[in-house]
Amino acid sequence: MYRYDEFDHTIVRERVDQFRDQVARRLSGELTEEEFRPLRLMNGLYLQLHAYMLRVAIPYGTLSSKQMRMLAHIARRYDRGYGHFTTRQNIQYNWPNLEDVPDLLADMASVEMHAIQTSGNCIRNVTADPYAGVATDELEDSRIYAEIIRQWSTLHPEFSFLPRKFKIAVSGAPIDRAAVRFHDIGLQMRQNTRGELGFGVLVGGGQGRTPVIAQTIKDFLPKQDLLSYLEAILRVYNMLGRRDNIYKARIKFLVNEIGRDKFAALVEEEWERIRGGALDLHRDEINRIRAYFRPALYELITEQESAYDTARRSDREFDRWCASNILPHKQPGYGIVNISLKPVGKAPGDATADQMDVIAELAELYSFDELRVTHKQNVVLGHVRLADLHSVWQQLDAAMLATANIGLASDIIACPGLDYCNLANARSIPVAQKINERFSDPEQLARIGQIRINISGCINACGHHHVGDIGILGVDRRGEEYYQITLGGDPADNAAIGESIGPSFSYDEIVDAVETVISTFEGVRETGKTFANTWRRVGATPFKENLYGPTRK
């Protein structure tokens, strides 16, 4: 967990004072709503369907117990007792009053939290592998680099009025869990032939209306050049990105328009000019940031955890939860615990204040006081002793937090949809809830296996439907909510954008249609194969036939 110093405190505190003054000037009428808009957006405050929505930054998704308790306090004091964890590893509150926001931000600042750059046309909250620092396969802890980027990009004077928002993701492992191919910049750590660590740099990925898979512009960027190279990319984009049409303003359009090679050459030219200068990351600087992440003091566990094995053998439900929600940890005797925020009948990613307190308590007692929010809208206890798992599970279960469905059909990503968002065409949350109910039988979930069902309420794709095995997109058909199904999307190493399978389905039909897709998959799959694998083998035909009837020859 990153430890903030006086420097970090000062910037957050002063930002709160600055925003308090901006809100006062808005409330007094000195600022028009149009003038206030970019200022509030610089601080995560959106005007939504019913009220203001505040998005709070959780840098690369990492939180302490104290911070999680503060999120619970904010939910109780300023909202309606809950918060919504997002696909950006952040949290959103849907009901704060504008007048209260400065006090809310001051409360958050007391635990080093803020809403800086959670919206607006600036460099957004940097995201990372939710299992950074604990995964068995990683080359290096990606949070160190995410933190370095966070600092560099915070209140960056040159890049606060970009053509459009800008998202950066970092992966420190060969298996991509940060969706680096779907970000404006994706950084994939790798080793060169001399054994040195650096980054493959990808640009121009993204979802939204025009989904694009990022392209590599640099195969190997030495670590020390990270910031100068990022600055070169951002400068080229800031000067050349389109500003006449917000739907064509993301960096992906620039890269596409001038071509990857030309874009890479422009970046290279600017980078050659500035590399080795003030932005050079010396090993001392990397080590300084690394030292700010307090290492977990693991116990050396050499024997088999017999209590854990016994509990799994004797408690069927616990065993099921372990099978789906626990991942192997780099440290023997520990596990990575995924807490599902997708119980039957609830909005994906929502947590009540009481649940947040329970999670905070468990992190404090069992997981070195540290939590992560995942882009799948779940929460992770990074390092729990296997011997403690049964007790942790019981406490989670008592708080309705022990749903055993991580990565399974009911672990659905969904945007807030028409229930909250003024961009949406259709509701997302009730569709997610209905699918979740349909696939609530644990045997059935286990049989189907790993599958991604992602739901967006409109083409802006906040629910990541483009990269779902099954993507569901809400559309408006003559004032009625309809849902289009896309199949075969993949956010990770075999990145793919889902393919539309045919005409859309009504609100009443969509859950049956999803079930048809899944039963078709089960019918044609070879033993043990995933949906993605099966889709690549059999293609669209069997799904189309079962959804729409046999195709005419």
Next chain:
Amino acid sequence: MALLVSNRLIDESWHHLDDKADSTGTDKNIVSVEQWLRDRDTLIARSDKLGIILMSDQPPGLIEADIKRFDVICLDFPKFTDGRAYSYARLLRDKYGFTGELRAVGNVLRDQLAFMKRCGIDTFEVSDGVDARDWSTAFSEISVRYQEANDNANVARQNNSTSDEEIAGNWSY
């Protein structure tokens, strides 16, 4: 319009030359890039002091060879959301070595001042009614910064003791 320099407003003494006028106006003319490219030699011959304005779609590379001839370069912000000129300012300072007055014009708002200054802009064209004391607090609302920019040249400038006012003062308003 008035000019905000550090924490006070001063009267503008430069003359924005109308695009259609010939380039024979008074000294201290601010000309467009188009005028410059058209009447460059006349302007150099007749003007003691030269100024130019870069619109937001006119990167400084357009006048690369002449940059050091100018006493003032104005950067236009047509809308405060158009942030191209922040990069132009940095290029002018870092890449082209421009040491004269960099001036923000157009939709210059209080809450952008600190960012502009950090990118190397010294003076700000604002409405006459602006409360200079209040606006100048915008420069110090955030006292610490994470990243290098052109006000680290600022630190260096403190070392060789050239203040903003001295820079602006070079051009006797």
